[in-house]
Amino acid sequence: MKPWKMKRTEKDALMSHGPRMEEVYNSIEIHHRITRGVHRDVETAIAVARKFNNEVLRPMYLERDLKHMEDHEFLSRDIIKKAGEWRFFTLFVPKLFGGQNLHFMALYPFIEEISSVCSGLGHLIFVHYLGAATVFPTMNMRVLQTIMRDVARSERRGEPHLIDLTITEPDAGSDAQEPLLINRGRMTSTMEKVKGGYILNSRKVFISNSRLSYWHLIHSWEDKNDRASSLTQFVIPNGTKGLSFGACEKKMGTLGSTADEVICEDVFVPDRWVSLRALDPFFKNSKKGSKWAVHSVMDFVVSASRAGVGAIGTGIARGAYEIAMDYARRKRVDGELLVNHQWAQIILTDMFRNVCMTRNVYMESVYADLLAGVFKVLYKKPIHYYMKFMPKWFFTLILPLLKSRLVTYIFRKYYYDWYTNEERNITSGWASFAKYTCSDFGLVNANMALDLMGADGLRHDAGAEKCFRDVKLQQIYESTNQVNQMNAFFCMVGNRHPEVEYFT
Numbered sequence: 001m002k003p004w005k006m007k008r009t010e011k012d013a014l015m016s017h018g019p020r021m022e023e024v025y026n027s028i029e030i031h032h033r034i035t036r037g038v039h040r041d042v043e044t045a046i047a048v049a050r051k052f053n054n055e056v057l058r059p060m061y062l063e064r065d066l067k068h069m070e071d072h073e074f075l076s077r078d079i080i081k082k083a084g085e086w087r088f089f090t091l092f093v094p095k096l097f098g099g100q101n102l103h104f105m106a107l108y109p110f111i112e113e114i115s116s117v118c119s120g121l122g123h124l125i126f127v128h129y130l131g132a133a134t135v136f137p138t139m140n141m142r143v144l145q146t147i148m149r150d151v152a153r154s155e156r157r158g159e160p161h162l163i164d165l166t167i168t169e170p171d172a173g174s175d176a177q178e179p180l181l182i183n184r185g186r187m188t189s190t191m192e193k194v195k196g197g198y199i200l201n202s203r204k205v206f207i208s209n210s211r212l213s214y215w216h217l218i219h220s221w222e223d224k225n226d227r228a229s230s231l232t233q234f235v236i237p238n239g240t241k242g243l244s245f246g247a248c249e250k251k252m253g254t255l256g257s258t259a260d261e262v263i264c265e266d267v268f269v270p271d272r273w274v275s276l277r278a279l280d281p282f283f284k285n286s287k288k289g290s291k292w293a294v295h296s297v298m299d300f301v302v303s304a305s306r307a308g309v310g311a312i313g314t315g316i317a318r319g320a321y322e323i324a325m326d327y328a329r330r331k332r333v334d335g336e337l338l339v340n341h342q343w344a345q346i347i348l349t350d351m352f353r354n355v356c357m358t359r360n361v362y363m364e365s366v367y368a369d370l371l372a373g374v375f376k377v378l379y380k381k382p383i384h385y386y387m388k389f390m391p392k393w394f395f396t397l398i399l400p401l402l403k404s405r406l407v408t409y410i411f412r413k414y415y416y417d418w419y420t421n422e423e424r425n426i427t428s429g430w431a432s433f434a435k436y437t438c439s440d441f442g443l444v445n446a447n448m449a450l451d452l453m454g455a456d457g458l459r460h461d462a463g464a465e466k467c468f469r470d471v472k473l474q475q476i477y478e479s480t481n482q483v484n485q486m487n488a489f490f491c492m493v494g495n496r497h498p499e500v501e502y503f504t
């Protein structure tokens with residue numbers, strides 16, 4: 001008899017004390033669900049990014065960085081066009097919406113690869129997918145398919161229509177994005193119901209890519225006394241009367257993308273372009289209510305995006321490591337190649353370790369998203385195979401069905417009414433871990449590269465100081481790292497202890 005033999009009930013009790021499998025072993029949980037095709041998609045995405053890096057990015061990214069420094073308002077439209085020719089803005093969009101259909105999991109290693117050379121472009125591409133990932137959880141299939149099909153068409157035409165996400169206001173940053181802080185935020189945007197739509201007035205700041213984007217996803221709140229229950233998401237295309245761009249921020253790094261003010265002055269948004277209204281009777285009258293819906297939708301979005309910030313942070317950590325290694329293989333110190341000094345080998349090993357470690361953290365977050373977050377439906381095997389093997393014409397045929405209210409109703413039931421607190425905490429908690437761990441270690445590696453290279457590291461043409469400038473943003477946006485630590489505490493640490501209070 002095995003000395004540790006136990007009954008199922010005893011095992012279950014032991015498993016529920018301490019971290020549970022589905023909380024902390026996402027990579028094991030996902031293991032038996034990954035199909036060979038997903039594995040191939042990840043490999044393809046990495047290879048495509050490396051080819052692009054070699055052929056397009058490496059020969060020009062430093063020169064372009066200098067150009068942006070001279071003129072902060074310079075827009076990299078030519079790079080966007082090039083990335084569009086490579087179909088980067090639909091690479092991870094399902095066939096259903098006219099995309100290239102690589103699995104969404106592959107987006108993250110792809111972003112790491114691009115960011116290892118130029119995080120400005122990694123950020124630019126990722127923000128576009130963040131826009132897509134913001135419409136997706138509204139489950140407004142009509143709006144989602146209209147936008148994504150337009151993106152696919154415009155990319156084929158050679159003028160990709162990018163998507164941005166517009167939340168931050170002059171007096172509300174982290175607090176506009178954190179469900180637990182929203183009611184304390186000092187947002188000033190207003191929306192007013194009129195016949196056939198809404199009149200929106202808002203001033204948003206620091207909006208990535210906004211001058212480069214066509215579709216703007218703008219968040220506002222219907223009830224200023226309870227914003228945590230009344231989020232509304234508007235979809236506003238370029239050319240809409242009253243929409244304009246204000247100041248363009250003079251940033252230190254991540255210069256390939258802009259950060260601008262987005263201003264809405266008496267913009268009329270027709271009802272059909274309201275992708276989510278938390279006070280809609282569906283949410284308001286549901287068992288869990290509007291507040292739950294707002295918290296969940298915000299967490300669906302940031303869980304997908306913070307894993308992406310993790311991938312960018314890891315890419316920068318890797319870029320810094322590769323630059324330092326390349327330098328150490330060429331530089332002689334005391335007549336010996338730097339790479340053959342033991343102290344330098346220890347530094348380079350730590351840098352490499354940091355990259356491996358942060359990659360594991362952001363991938364854990366991606367797995368959590370696939371198991372229990374916004375992409376969980378795409379990961380159900382029947383749906384995955386269906387999306388993979390049905391021909392494109394089939395999806396064009398079923399599009400009208402997708403636009404029906406019934407489809408939105410079913411998806412909303414699945415994503416909101418049947419969604420659990422545990423699922424939300426695991427995905428949101430891991431996303432915060434990924435965001436602050438990878439960005440902090442990106443900074444550590446950028447520092448180590450500069451230390452190793454001494455004065456040579458400060459030369460622009462060496463690339464290391466660019467890593468340092470670029471990585472700072474990763475610690476700030478998507479709520480600051482400290483606020484992410486608080487969110488991780490809420491989701492993964494404090495939630496076991498009833499006496500704990502948050503943001504007191």
Ligand SMILES: Cc1cc2nc3c(=O)[nH]c(=O)nc-3n(C[C@H](O)[C@H](O)[C@H](O)COP(=O)(O)OP(=O)(O)OC[C@H]3O[C@@H](n4cnc5c(N)ncnc54)[C@H](O)[C@@H]3O)c2cc1C
Pocket residue numbers: 127164165166167168171172173174175177181205206207208209251259473476477478479480481482483503
């Ligand atoms: C280059 C750039 C691009 C951006 N792109 C976008 C975009 O595309 N879309 C968008 O909507 N926004 C964007 N942002 C805005 C970004 O999301 C916010 O800057 C971020 O959420 C932080 O908000 P904040 O700057 O107001 O800082 P705050 O949230 O005000 O934080 C200031 C300081 O206070 C601390 N702090 C805040 N709240 C707490 C708390 N409750 N407890 C303890 N400490 C706290 C923070 O850690 C930080 O140190 C971008 C910002 C930058 C810089």
